[in-house]
Amino acid sequence: MLINRIFSGNDAVYGLTEKAVNDAVQQHGADKAVGFPHTAYCLPCYYAVTGVKIKTLGELQAALGVVKSLMTREHALDDALMSGVATALCAEFIEALKYLDGAEPYQEPCYGHLADSIIRELGVPLVTGDIPGVAVILGSAPTAQEGVDLIKSYQAQGILVTLVGGIIDQAQELGLKMGYNLRIVPLGKDVTSVIHVVSVALRAALIFGNVTPGDAASLLTYTKDRVPAFVNAFKPVDDVVLAAGAGAIKLGFPVISNEDENIVEVPGALIACPNVADFNKVSLEARGIKIKITKVDIPVAFASAFEGEIIRRKDMRVEFDGSRVDCVELVQTKEMNEVEDHKITVVGPEVDSFELGSKHSLAYVVEVAGKKMQPDFEPVIERKFHNYINCIEGVYHTGQRDMFRIRISNDAFAAGFRAKHFGEVLYTQVKNEFEAVVDKCQVTVYTDPDECTRMRHEVAIPTFDKRDARLETLTDESVDVYYSCILCQAFSPSHVCVVTPERLGLCGAVSWLDAKATNELDPNGPCQIITKERPIDVNLGSYEDVDEAVKKYSQGALEHVTLYSIMQDPMTSCGCFECICGIEPFSNGVVIANREYAGMTPLGMTFSEMASMTGGGVQTPGFMGHGKHFISSKKFMKAEGGIERIVWMPKELKETVAERLNKTAKELYGIDNFTDMIGDETVATDPEVLVAFLTEHNHPALSMDPMM
Ligand code: SF4
Ligand code: NI
Ligand code: NI
Structure with missing residues (x-):
């Protein structure tokens, strides 16, 4: 019964897809380009499952045959689940x-379609458990309120x-704030x-798993083991939804439904x-997702989902x-003896006495004490405040x-949120996250303007100033050890970062x-000490110790990693890099693109395309x-000669790094305003125009040795 329903849903979707594709070919011709924006993977699902990139309507039409071949009609559960996958591929074609x-x-x-860059952004929070799972809610809830309550609970x-x-209409009806920054992403109204x-x-x-496109078995293992997603499908679950659900189950994502008719449970699925x-x-429970609960004693909610929330001027108190x-x-x-644990003091007036929409001084000082506390950890704790608040x-x-x-916001104020609650949040979070080094913690919140001036x-x-001076002197040479980081192995199983003061x-x-x-904080955790006692080549940044460490922490996948070369045994990438640099042969230089940059680079590739050659924990010389x-x-x-090789960066990135980059160029090579010599998208996105610009500005890379 269940299996027949999946087959029938799959047949229906396939029929629609076939017709839509054939019509499109008739209307636009077989050579018409097809694909999604901001991805290097064409039709990503079809590419991942089959290893084939579809770029034209003609190829899409041919691919229908491949989809059809998945639609076996033996009366076994696995046939039904494969028909689920076929249904998913059809959905991708239609979309x-x-x-x-x-x-x-x-x-x-x-x-609708989500860009590759969003997936890279998801990497770290998924790894740290900051985003513990991904829910897919499908259909209409029995009532809008129940639907919204469910969304909010996640x-x-x-x-x-x-x-x-x-569910999207229901959420809108009740005025729920949605958006990627709030971790609520309405995809679309069609199934x-x-x-x-x-x-x-x-x-x-x-991207992260280095799964070879077309290796469907590894693909399914990866999604089952490493992508903590699940589906909530509201009744009525028709055959089409059921067929799509079968696809989800094949990927390892359980489907939970309130449907009570014509449904046979499949345990765990x-x-x-x-x-x-x-x-x-x-x-x-079904997906095995554990939630870190932090109970903070404040009158409003406290959750990582609110991290991206923006308060507009008109909404602020x-x-x-x-x-x-x-x-x-x-x-x-x-x-x-100088710290009284959980003491929270407000010095100055509370927010109540401030006029609506006014601007004020604020200082919060978190005093910590602990046997294992070191001043070096102060900036590490402090940098988390942004996230906590x-x-x-x-x-x-x-x-x-x-x-x-x-x-x-006005809403938070109305709910009773006051300045003292900053103290409560900081206390709870610091104690939670840094309990291994912080034994006692007290917080003073200053709203008195003179006190703020004094504290500042x-x-x-x-x-x-003292900390910055310390950071200046922290060089790779001045420390005795480096650290490994394998946090991203949850997604990128063979990736190891070697973290040094200058990298x-x-x-x-x-x-x-x-x-x-x-x-x-966690001696058996993701960051382990790497000694640096046996250098092989100081210029390359290669060490026997580093090689041994990456071999061990990559479970043998990596043998040699250099710290300072992009050509010889470069460090691997998981996929959540902020930037990628790749060699640009015409200028002997390198091009850098950041994740936020969606345009073209002089390499003839976008960030997404460069990224698709770089991730997955494998070494890719030149990138x-x-x-x-x-x-x-x-x-x-x-x-390879250092920052002198940089010939192109997106304008925005260039502006972000200009001050520090110019300082380094001055110190290393005596060049003034180095960033003026570096091209950007307003100058060139093709190599010939770029080289002309570099020549005009006498860029040092042009006279350096070729890199390959
Ligand atoms: Fe992932 Fe490397 Fe960042 Fe660690 S340092 S979280 S392994 S990218
Ligand atoms: Ni001042
Ligand atoms: Ni990563």
Whole structure:
């Protein structure tokens, strides 16, 4: 019965797809280009499953035959599940047709196809458990309220929620705020739009997992073991939805439904759950997702899903703005007897006495004490404040140190949120996350403007200056050990980052100090000490110790890794790099593109296309993923001559790194305003125009040795 229904749903979808594709070929011709925007994987699902890139309508038509071959009709569960996969591929074909001629078929709030860059962004939070799972909610809930409650329950757990069909209207009806930044992503109203989340899961396997396109068995193992997704399907579940659900089950994603008619449960895979209020619990159990619960004693919600929430001027009660008045956030190490655990003090007036929409000073100082606490950990803890404060519902934080800006929304204020609650949040989170080094913690929140000025100028700035001076002297030569980071192995099983003072992790989120603190907090965790006692070639940055470490932590997948070369045994990339650099042969230089840049580079590739050659934990000489901060490092491809090789960067990235990069160029080569010599998209996106520009500006790379 169940199997027959899946077959019939699959047949129906296949019929529609065949007709749509044939019509499209008739209308536009077989040579018409087909594909999704901002991806290097053409039709990603079809490519992942078969290894074939579809680029034209003619190829799409031919691919129908391949899909048909998956639609076996033996009466066994696995035939049914493969028909589910065939249904998913059909859905991808139908969705791809919507994008013909550069059309933008999806309007707010729906997203439709999701760009490769979003998948890379998801890497780290999925790995750290910050996003513990991905929910796919399909259909219309019995009532709008039940639907929204379900969405919110996942959101409060940090789960990324994708929506397909009537649930989107229900969410809009009740005014639910949606968007990728809130971890609620409405995909589309047609059931076929569910393919856009499947596409994310399959591209994750290609990007992070180094799964060979076409190796369907590894692909399915990857999604089953490493992508924590599940489906909630509301009744009525018709044959088509059931067929799509079979595809999800084949990928390892359980389907939970309140359907009570004509459904046979498949243990662990297709689960009946009559009460929508129980969906959350049943789903997490079925997918084995564990939620880190942090109970913070404040009157509004606290969850990582609120991290990306933006508070607009018209919605804010008050603002604290470090660019206008004295603001500062600071961690200070104290003696045990100087700290009273969980003491929270507010110095100055509470928010109640501030006028609506006004700007004020704010300082919060977190004093910590612990036997294993070191001043080196202060900036590591402090940098998390942005994340902690942003997790408060209705509170928004940008910037850091004495240049932060915080807004408290009218809603949060009305719910009772006050300045003292910053203290509560900081206390709870610091104690939670840094319990291995912080035994006691107290927080003072200053709203008194004179006190803020005093704290900023007399206490904090001298501390920051001292720390910056310490960072300046932290070079690869000045330390005794480096650190490995294997956090991304959850997705990229053979990837290892080697983190040094002058080369941070490619995600941009793990500096040498971070790695050191992580090692201290969790000695058996992702960051392990790598000694550097047996150098092989100092210029390349190769060490026997490093080789041994990467071999061990990659389970033998890697034998040699150099720290400073892009050509010889370069470091691998998981997929969540902030930037990629790749060699540009006409100028003897390298081009760097950052994830946010969607345009073309002089390599004839977009960031996505460069990235598709770089990830998956494999070494790709000539291409390297790295953090933004690394661009101004003296160790940036030092073996090939260093930053002098940089010939092109997107304008925005160039502006972000200009100050530090120019400083390094001056120090290393005596070049003034080096960034003026570097091309960007306003100058050239093809190599010939670029070389002309470089020649005109006398760029040093032109006279360097070729790299290959
Ligand atoms: Fe992943 Fe490397 Fe960043 Fe660690 S340092 S989180 S392994 S990218
Ligand atoms: Ni001042
Ligand atoms: Ni990663």
